[in-house]
Amino acid sequence: xxxxxxxxxxxxxxxxxxxxxxxxxxxxxxxxxxxxxxxxxxxxxxxxxxxxxxxxxxxxxxxxxxxxxxxxxxxxxxxxxxxxxxxxxxxxxxxxxxxxxxxxxxxxxxxxxxxxxxxxxxxxxxxxxxxxxxxxxxxxxxxxxxxxxxxxxxxxxxxxxxxxxxxxxxxxxxxxxxxxxxxxxxxxxxxxxxxxxxxxxxxx
Amino acid sequence: xxxxxxxxxxxxxxxxxxxxxxxxxxxxxxxxxxxxxxxxxxxxxxxxxxxxxxxxxxxxxxxxxxxxxxxxxxxxxxxxxxxxxxxxxxxxxxxxxxxxxxxxxxxxxxxxxxxxxxxxxxxxxxxxxxxxxxxxxxxxxxxxxxxxxxxxxxxxxxxxxxxxxxxxxxxxxxxxxxxxxxxxxxxxxxxxxxxxxxxxxxxxxxxxxxxxxxxxxxxxxxxxxxxxxxxxxxxxxxxxxxxxxxxxxxxxxxxxxxxxxxxxxxxxxxxxx
Numbered sequence: 495x496x497x498x499x500x501x502x503x504x505x506x507x508x509x510x511x512x513x514x515x516x517x518x519x520x521x522x523x524x525x526x527x528x529x530x531x532x533x534x535x536x537x538x539x540x541x542x543x544x545x546x547x548x549x550x551x552x553x554x555x556x557x558x559x560x561x562x563x564x565x566x567x568x569x570x571x572x573x574x575x576x577x578x579x580x581x582x583x584x585x586x587x588x589x590x591x592x593x594x595x596x597x598x599x600x601x602x603x604x605x606x607x608x609x610x611x612x613x614x615x616x617x618x619x620x621x622x623x624x625x626x627x628x629x630x631x632x633x634x635x636x637x638x639x640x641x642x643x644x645x646x647x648x649x650x651x652x653x654x655x656x657x658x659x660x661x662x663x664x665x666x667x668x669x670x671x672x673x674x675x676x677x678x679x680x681x682x683x684x685x686x687x688x689x690x691x692x693x694x695x696x697x698x
Numbered sequence: 699x700x701x702x703x704x705x706x707x708x709x710x711x712x713x714x715x716x717x718x719x720x721x722x723x724x725x726x727x728x729x730x731x732x733x734x735x736x737x738x739x740x741x742x743x744x745x746x747x748x749x750x751x752x753x754x755x756x757x758x759x760x761x762x763x764x765x766x767x768x769x770x771x772x773x774x775x776x777x778x779x780x781x782x783x784x785x786x787x788x789x790x791x792x793x794x795x796x797x798x799x800x801x802x803x804x805x806x807x808x809x810x811x812x813x814x815x816x817x818x819x820x821x822x823x824x825x826x827x828x829x830x831x832x833x834x835x836x837x838x839x840x841x842x843x844x845x846x847x848x849x850x851x852x853x854x855x856x857x858x859x860x861x862x863x864x865x866x867x868x869x870x871x872x873x874x875x876x877x878x879x880x881x882x883x884x885x886x887x888x889x890x891x892x893x894x895x896x897x898x899x900x901x902x903x904x905x906x907x908x909x910x911x912x913x914x915x916x917x918x919x920x921x922x923x924x925x926x927x928x929x930x931x932x933x934x935x936x937x938x939x940x941x942x943x944x945x946x947x948x949x950x951x952x953x954x955x956x957x958x959x960x961x962x963x964x965x966x967x968x969x970x971x
Binding site for chain 1: 795859860862863864865867870878943
């Protein structure tokens, strides 16, 4: 019962480039909150994309409960929350449509994330990054989700909003026994919220 | 008067252009009877009051003939532009979603773009036995490649958009992805492409007809009028070619303006101007 990355190697498709990730191992248990920190450009986002199935590794596998991740059909149990919420919301759709596109999101989530009903009819370019990020979080917490990859999700937010969002996420993770992978440059944040911190070793 | 913003002005121009074109189409359709009417008591009259565009060598009213010809051209243009835009949409989207189809369709697009339009229109029109069907088939089967290529590129780019990839991960079914995310983004390109194909279609219809590969000579089409009038130009009857020619240019310009305003209205980045 865990999300396992087994000796992942990945390179972006351009000839003669050295791999971004080489032989990376990582295990995430339900209820665990793993912090991941590494210098910029080290492949943190790439690792998240591999774990959530957006990219396929060149070598190695991502296993969910012992089964390869790509065998899971429908809503993926591993959801990634992106660093830039404005890129993952369709600019031509009202936020309410984007929010509920994979089935209705629970009313309780909207309340706890302080998403106001008036925002649902607005378009992404009308709201701020912090407001959009709440939609992305609510949308990622569908019933099938068991692991949540948070890729610098609060890096561009003010401290009060950061606190609100982390407070909510920790409560929700505990309630549903979610496994969290938290990527951040902020050491104090990781120390505060994580049960374990792993760092990507520098490129050999 | 309150100053109109750019969007309102664009909308006004668009409605105006559409109204004029619609009026020409209707007037032409109603005047078909008058356009065919011959009256040998009024041969070769220069432009004057009762006959604004003059009369021809069979005493036919050139004004009615021009309007009827334009009306026919617009109707053919509308039909062919719609057919070719739909072909472009289907082929473009199919190509972008399937790699094997992409190889085949891209090759077809290159092939069609490599042949001069007018030659292709003539050949297809001949193969379909000329006449109305020939022209419609010729123009609609030759005008889809550039729009298809544009839409294909657009879909390829959209497929990589993070919001689409994320929606796929959330388990949104494929047809919802296409309907909800792809089509709304393609709509502006599609509509603009459709309207901008009108002038092309009209000009090519008129030119194949002028060259004798299109509509038959008893139909009052602009191409027919122009090619017949050429024989009388040297005898000093300038009005036979000048006014229908100018009217054709005017209609084409109106359609181009219509497309330009539609593009302005539909372009998401100019929504607040």
